[in-house]
Amino acid sequence: MTQIIARFSGPLDDFDLDSEFSIPAKGVTALFGQSGCGKTSVLRCLAGLSRQPGGFLSVKGQVWQDETSFLPTHQRPVGVVFQEASLFSHLSVKDNLVFGQKRAGARGQLLRLEDIVALLGLGDLLGRSPLTLSGGERQRVAIGRALLCGPELVLMDEPLAALDRFSKDEIIPYLETLFRKLDIPMIFVSHDTDEVERLADWMVLMEKGRVLSSGPLGDVLSDPELFIARGAKTASVVEGQVVGFDPEDLLSEMSVTGGKILVPGRLGEVGTRHRIRISANDVSLARERPSRTTILNVLPVRILAIHSLDEARVNVLISAGHGSSVADDGEPRARFIARITRRSLRAFAFEVGQDIYAQVKSVSMLNPKKKIKKVS
Structure with a gap:
């Protein structure tokens, strides 16, 4: 199976990052753990936004980082979605989507605009300003823009954390459909077990900068030796x-x-x-x-x-x-x-x-x- 292999280590604010994992280069992987455990730090390393000396990253056999080389963010075929949608308020929804497609160059033709619009239910929003959208709608547009960059890997940093329960319930069905339809590996950060149970195929469980377990979602959730099996909602x-x-x-x-x-x-x-x-x-x-x-x-x-x-x-x-x-x-x-x-x-x-x-x-x-x- 084609894999994503990552190894990052270095000092963080409260502890040392020392994480290593190998995950399938398909489906959806959740980086899961309590707030402050290093999930976002790992995601930033994957995106090339942070560089840990001596780190290693290989995606589908292509080395993006090792001891002698480091591929900067703008050269990595990644689509990144943050907690806040960060859309261009002076552009319409459609123009925000097209902007991502144009910036990708040749890779931007890998996915068709109309297909992404259909998958994310954006058809009725194309002419509107981002300022008039709900939180869930804005995040759907941000995800669409990231996909239209033609990524080989999609990274999401708690994409639902800033949304209320209604907006989460609105967007999750679109994400489920999206993840099933597209053959692009996706990694998302979360500390919400409900999100992970619905969306993830694979889980990387972290604590204080370390990877405690990495495996199929069902295996990690049902491992009684892990802290995740000790909560009231186990x-x-x-x-x-x-x-x-x-x-x-x-x-x-x-x-x-x-x-x-x-x-x-x-x-x-x-x-x-x-x-x-x-x-x-x-x-x-x-x-x-x-x-x-x-x-x-x-x-x-x-x-x-x-x-x-x-x-x-x-x-x-x-x-x-x-x-x-x-x-x-x-x-x-x-x-x-x-x-x-x-x-x-x-x-x-x-x-x-x-x-x-x-x-x-x-x-x-x-x-x-x-x-x-x-x-x-």
Whole structure:
């Protein structure tokens, strides 16, 4: 797989930056961590806006920085989007977009203006001044301008941080569509787990200038050893595929590697894929399959790990399906976390490697066009 390989180190205000990661040069990667952990510093290094001596950056086999060379920002085929849209107020929306296309030279012809306008829903805004746009509309224009530069890599520094909840809900569906349609790797900085769960395919988790973990989104979110699994909103994200629909009860059946899950409503045609969110607090465990329960989603699972959370609770990492954590086709089984009390752990004598059952009380589907849906 073509990759982006980065290594940056050097002093920051509160700590030393010492980050190294290798990520796929496709899809969406989130640089995630608490405020002040060095995410934006890494993004600026990727863009060439900051230079760390001895740093290294290779994008799709092209070296942009090493010990002897440094490609300046204006020579890097990158599109950068900041928290503030920074549009030219004296130009119309269309002229702002065209400006980005003209500055790119030959690369600006890689994407057509009309295609970007359609993907970002900008058709009704082209003649307007940026001063008359909402925050979400301005950011959509800024993203369109960055894309029309013909980038080989798109970098976004908390593009939704300056928006209110309404504006975020307005722009996220456009971003989801954009990320699915375009074959351009994108890296965005965020400290909002909701944004990451909906948008990212890959996560680089940072703390105090260091990379704690880098991997597929579902793997990092469900790693009980990381601080991200210790919060009140800890959840796992699993990819699922629609395999059926019950017209009487209006339930869609989705297949995940190792099991099946029911979600309310008609989610799409058979074969379409969706992202499912499972909160750690919404999963209970049983040694034997419950015979009478109102909970519809009861899955055979295997315990992969047990990690202490505090004096009263533990996180239990489980994979869907009994037996190996790898399915017959070699794909890793869906993994998620159950948060239970130490009393329950002791009473049921749960241990690593044990085949048990999980009751998933509530499933949330992260859908680009519909509100989050839950089923109990």
